[in-house]
Amino acid sequence: MKFIRLLSVFFLTIFLVTGCSTSAKEDLHIKRVPVKLDHAIDGDTISVIYNGKPRTVRFLLIDTPETSHPKLGEQPFGQEAKSFTKKMVEGANTLELEFDIGPNHDKYSRLLAYVYVDGKMLQESLLEKGLARVAYIYPPNVRYVDRFEAIQKESQKKRIGIWQIENYAQDNGFHPEVMRTKRSTIHNMISSQTTGGDNKGAHTTPVKPSNGCKIKGNINAKGDKIYHTPSSPSYDNTKPEVWFCSEKEALSAGFHAPR
Structure with a gap:
């Protein structure tokens, strides 16, 4: 009996942590934090004023081509992704961050978040345009990974953006x-x-x-x-x-x- 109770507690813990399914989690009211734009940096990175200080925000679960990487330099579609993000965040009436259930910052002290522009998630917009790939999937920060992968598949079918070039975007990055x-x-x-x-x-x-x-x-x-x-x-x-x-x-x- 004691073993059964322990097993029940174990599965209940798993349920609470994972939410069992993306749809279940999306039904919950998840808090968003209003922020002010400092400046756009790259396709998947911006700087915002958070708690009164400038903080770099790295978009969760996606990756866009580089524009000025010290080793990789500028990659195809990097400028397009940067221009799209810059236009979206600079034209926003409201800019919000949503954190996942895991760490909200990385080893570089960048905030890790889902970014919303006037209520629309910017990660989804980049994926829809074929300007980003689903990447850096590190549990437990995986709230929208299923949704993102579904959007990515549609962009791949349409062969738009980075998906125009066969094998350019791969699991381990971009390959010019x-x-x-x-x-x-x-x-x-x-x-x-x-x-x-x-x-x-x-x-x-x-x-x-x-x-x-x-x-x-x-x-x-x-x-x-x-x-x-x-x-x-x-x-x-x-x-x-x-x-x-x-x-x-x-x-x-x-x-x-x-x-």
Whole structure:
């Protein structure tokens, strides 16, 4: 009997700590702390006035590409994420923080929180735009991880933002080298075509094929594959990495028209 009572206490403790399910926890009234913006720092980091002092806030459960990392430098889509966060927090009428049940700060003394802009969680907005990945999942601060992962899956299906580039965003971070590898593959393919399979003397910029194809295929710094027809505004200034004979051919290769 004593063993059963101890077992019941154990499972009750687990229930109270984990909440059993995300939906159960979301039904609870969870306190949010109003703060004032100090300044935006990065896609997943801002500075706020908390308890009368400036404090850096690191967004819980997400990661955006870097813009000025001392080792990693600037990563593709880092500026887009930073600009989005900056626009959201600077235009907010109300800015609030929500803490999870675990530690509310990390080893760098940054606050760890869910950030709300006029009632909308900023983490969700970044994930919806494809500007962040779900990351740094450290229990017990996992209140919204299931919801975040569901949003991320939708962005992956749409292939927006960081998900446009296959294998760029991975479980262990962002990998710009994937884009460089893909570009190298395209250059090798073009060099092979223009030199009859011999890479000696291959051009780093492909010459125009003798078959008269006029549609230029270009991969920008973000890894975005864009094709330009002669009627495109930036056609003359575009340096082609591959040529296409028709828009259908370009689309089949994964390129899209300028937006």
